Amino acid sequence: IEEYSQLAQEKLREIRNLTGxxxxxxxxxxxxxxxxxxxxxxxxxxxxxxxxxxxxxxxMEGTKVAKIGIGQxxxxxxxxxxxxxxxxxxxx
Numbered sequence: 182i183e184e185y186s187q188l189a190q191e192k193l194r195e196i197r198n199l200t201g202x203x204x205x206x207x208x209x210x211x212x213x214x215x216x217x218x219x220x221x222x223x224x225x226x227x228x229x230x231x232x233x234x235x236x237x238x239x240x241m242e243g244t245k246v247a248k249i250g251i252g253q254x255x256x257x258x259x260x261x262x263x264x265x266x267x268x269x270x271x272x273x
Contacts, residue, residue: 182215182257182264189220190228197229206233212254214239215268222271241265 193205209217214236221231240247243260250258257264 182212182219182254185212185216185254186219186223189216190224193220193224193229193231203229204232205229206235207231208235208237209239210237211239212258215241215258215265218268218272219264222268241268 189207193207196205197203207217207221209215214234217234218236218239218241221234224231240258243262243265244258245260247255247259256262259265
């Protein structure tokens with residue numbers, strides 16, 4: 182998810198450069214909501230501002246299904262993961 186987050190940050194910068202918009206709103210579904218939240222809360226000061234992130238069906242507290250999955254993204258979505266704790270900390 183962190184790698185996707187970096188790609189999302191690059192896309193946000195590209196959108197700002199193309200449109201001149203300083204504020205960009207993000208909507209993410211499921212894991213995309215985690216990507217969007219991580220990307221927006223990790224931006225540099227000179228990056229576009231994200232005043233609103235809307236997530237739909239995103240496992241912000243983790244998901245039990247992650248127990249049977251494989252890969253880094255699945256590990257990051259496990260209930261109690263360090264990754265999810267970091268996102269919650271950034272949102273407080």
